[in-house]
Amino acid sequence: xxxxxxxxxxxxxxxxxxxxxxxxxxxxxxxxxxxxxxxxxxxxxxxxxxxxxxxxxxxxxxxxxxxxxxxxxxxxxxxxxxxxxxxxxxxxxxxxxxxxxxxxxxxxxxxxxxxxxxxxxxxxxxxxxxxxxxxxxxxxxxxxxxxxxxxxxxxxxxxxxxxxxxxxxxxxxxxxxxxxxxxxxxxxxxxxxxxxxxxxxxxxxxxxxxxxxxxxxxxxxxxxxxxxxxxxxxxxxxxxxxxxxxxxxxxxxxxxxxxxxxxxxxxxxxxxxxxxxxxxxxxxxxxxxxxxxxxxxxxxxxxxxxxx
Numbered sequence: 001x002x003x004x005x006x007x008x009x010x011x012x013x014x015x016x017x018x019x020x021x022x023x024x025x026x027x028x029x030x031x032x033x034x035x036x037x038x039x040x041x042x043x044x045x046x047x048x049x050x051x052x053x054x055x056x057x058x059x060x061x062x063x064x065x066x067x068x069x070x071x072x073x074x075x076x077x078x079x080x081x082x083x084x085x086x087x088x089x090x091x092x093x094x095x096x097x098x099x100x101x102x103x104x105x106x107x108x109x110x111x112x113x114x115x116x117x118x119x120x121x122x123x124x125x126x127x128x129x130x131x132x133x134x135x136x137x138x139x140x141x142x143x144x145x146x147x148x149x150x151x152x153x154x155x156x157x158x159x160x161x162x163x164x165x166x167x168x169x170x171x172x173x174x175x176x177x178x179x180x181x182x183x184x185x186x187x188x189x190x191x192x193x194x195x196x197x198x199x200x201x202x203x204x205x206x207x208x209x210x211x212x213x214x215x216x217x218x219x220x221x222x223x224x225x226x227x228x229x230x231x232x233x234x235x236x237x238x239x240x241x242x243x244x245x246x247x248x249x250x251x252x253x254x255x256x257x258x259x260x261x262x263x264x265x266x267x268x269x270x271x272x273x274x275x276x277x278x279x280x281x282x283x284x285x286x287x288x289x290x291x292x293x294x295x296x297x298x299x300x301x302x303x304x305x306x307x308x
Contacts, residue, residue, distance in 0.1 A: 001021055001022065001023060001024055001049060001052040001053065002021070002022040002024070003019065003020070003021050003022075004019070004020045004022070005017070005018070005019050005020075006018055006020075007072060008061075008094075008095055008098050008099075010090075010091055010094050010095075011090075011094060012087075014064065014069075014072075014073045014074070015069070015072050015073060016061045016062060016063075016064070016069045016072075016091060016095060017041070017061060017062040017067055017068035017069045017071075017072065018059065018060070018061045018095060018099065019041055019042070019045075019048070019059070019060055019061070020057070020058070020059045020099065021048045021049065021051070021052040021057065021058040021059075022052070022057060023052045023053070023054075023055050023056060023057060025053075025055050026055050027055060027056075027057060027105075027106065028054065028055035028056055028106070028302075029055075029056050029057070029106045029107070029108075029109055029132075029302070030056065030057045030058075030059070030100070030105045030106055030107070030108045030109065031051055031056050031057070031058050031059075031108070031109045031110075031111055032058075032059045032060060032092070032095075032096050032099075032108055032109070032110055032111065033047075033048065033058065033059070033060035033111045033112075033113075033116070034060070034063075034092065034110070034111065034112040034113065034116030034117070034119050034120055035060065035062070035063065035066070035067075035113060035115075035116050036113045036114030036115045036116050036117075036138070037114060037115035037211065037219070038066075038077070038207055038208055038209050038210075038211065039066070039067075039201070039204075039206070039207045040062050040066050040067025040068070040206050040207070041060040041061060041062050041067060042067065042206075043201075043204075043207070043287075044060055044113075044286070047286050047295070048060065050295055054299065057105055057106075059095075059096070059099050061091070061095050063079075063088050063091070063115075063116075063119075064078070064079045064080060064084070064087065064088055064091065065077050065078045065079050065211075065212075065215060066206070067206050070206075075163065075212075076206070076209045077165060077209050077210060077211035077212045077215045078162070078163055078211075078212045078214060078215055079214070079215055079218050080218075081162065081214075083218075084214065084215070084217075084218035085119075085122070085218040085219065085221055085222035085225070088119055089119055089122045089123055089126065089222075092110075092119060092120075092123050093123070093126075093127055093130070096108060096130075106132075107131065107132035108130065108131045108132060109131065109132055109133045109134070109135065109302070109305075110123065110124070110131050110133075110134050110135070111135040111137065112134075112135070112136055112137065112139075113137040113138050113284075113286070114137070114138045114139070114251060114283065115219060116137075117136040117137060117138060117139035118139070118219070118222055118223055118226060119222070120134060120136060121136065121139070121226045121261075122222060122225065122226045122231075124235050124236075124239060125226065125231050125232065125234045125235055126234070128234075128235045128236040128239050129236060131239070132240075132305070133239065133240040133241070133242070133302075133305050134239060134240070134241045134242070135241075135242045135244065135298065135301075136241065136242070136243045136244070136261070137244050137245070137285065137286070138244075138245055138246070138249055138251055138252065138283050138284070138285065139243060139245065139251070139252060139257075139258060139261055140223075140251045140252045140253060140257040140258070140261070141227065141252075141253065141256075141257035141258075141260040141261050141264070142223045142224050142226065142227030146220045146223045146224050146227075147220075147224050149169065149172060149173070149216065149220040150217060150220035150221050150224060152168075152169065152172075153166065153169050153213055153214075153216040153217035153220055154217045156168065156169065156213040156216075156217075157212075157213035157214045157217050160213055161213065162212060162213055162214035163212050163213075163214070164212055164213055165209075165210040165211065165212055166210065166211060166212060166213040166215070166216050167210060169211070169213065169216035170210045170211065170216075173216070176250070177190040177250040177251075177283075178190050179250075180248060180250065180254070181282075185198075186198055186199075186202060188201055188202060188208065189282075190249075190250055190282055190283055191282060191283050191284045191287070192282050192283070192284045192287045192288050192289075193280070193281070193282060193288060193289050194287060194288060194289045197284065197287040197288075227264070229264075229267075229268065232264055232265060232267075232268035233268050233269065235265070235268060235269075235270060237269040237270055237271055238271055238272065239270060239272070240272040240274075240305050241262075241265060241270060241272065241273045241274070242274050242275075242276070242298070242301050243258050243261060243262050243273070243274070243275045243276070244275075244276045244277075244278070244285060244294065244297065244298070245258045245276075245277055245278070245281075245285065246277070246278050246280070246281030246282050246283060246285050246288070247277050247278065247279050247280060247281065248280060248281060248282045249281070249282055249283045249285075250283065251283055255277050258275060258277065259275060259277075262275045274301065276297050276301075278293065278294060278297075281294075
């Protein structure tokens with residue numbers, strides 16, 4: 001397995017950090033990973049290597065306002081001055097097209113975790129013909145609260161400043177996520193039952209930061225947008241979709257929101273939607289105490305879809 005890291009320039013001139021994993025054995029497919037909020041693609045290194053060992057070419061990038069992309073241009077927790085959610089979705093298209101340019105790669109499978117799953121859901125509403133399958137990890141359903149949050153975030157951006165970290169929106173978004181954890185040791189215990197993984201997150205200077213007012217305005221706008229029936233109807237009906245989540249994940253409303261998304265996709269006409277809820281797991285199922293179980297479920301699903 002060979003790992004290559006580089007920066008790719010987008011159509012607006014900004015450069016995004018990209019990591020690619022080249023398998024040494026038979027090439028089975030191409031998987032592109034979209035990381036979540038207040039983290040970076042480097043946290044998926046272990047799983048990317050697992051996939052590469054299985055024969056998959058794996059690529060991933062740091063979104064704007066995250067990871068090494070924020071070091072090159074911009075700041076942590078800020079997408080763009082205008083239409084930030086649309087811009088990060090467009091980035092996925094441009095990054096993957098550049099990665100695949102002049103390469104003989106199989107059709108792409110898109111994997112999105114948490115915020116990355118929201119970006120992935122918008123991507124397939126716009127570009128579903130460019131991928132073979134979709135995996136949504138730790139996703140959730142849009143609610144009336146996201147619409148209210150969007151109005152609050154926009155007011156804060158206009159009155160307090162777009163680039164200012166939004167402690168209020170951060171508290172409104174994540175303040176209750178530890179409520180189901182018995183005797184939590186940290187404010188991030190809702191991420192995983194593995195205390196070592198939680199501590200890694202806490203110790204990482206590129207994780208756990210507070211997003212800006214404009215960032216929360218962009219994210220809440222995006223969640224509301226992708227939840228509209230007319231937008232869901234834009235996804236091609238034969239796209240295979242796997243939704244995976246922990247039963248104790250507050251982002252997916254402890255499973256309720258995950259099944260709601262699956263139901264919405266089915267009602268929109270999608271013919272192949274599968275849900276797998278992992279009992280007892282929290283938000284970051286790839287970093288859970290029994291993460292090998294998650295690896296195996298994804299592996300089986302990938303093998304099944306490749307036979308279709």
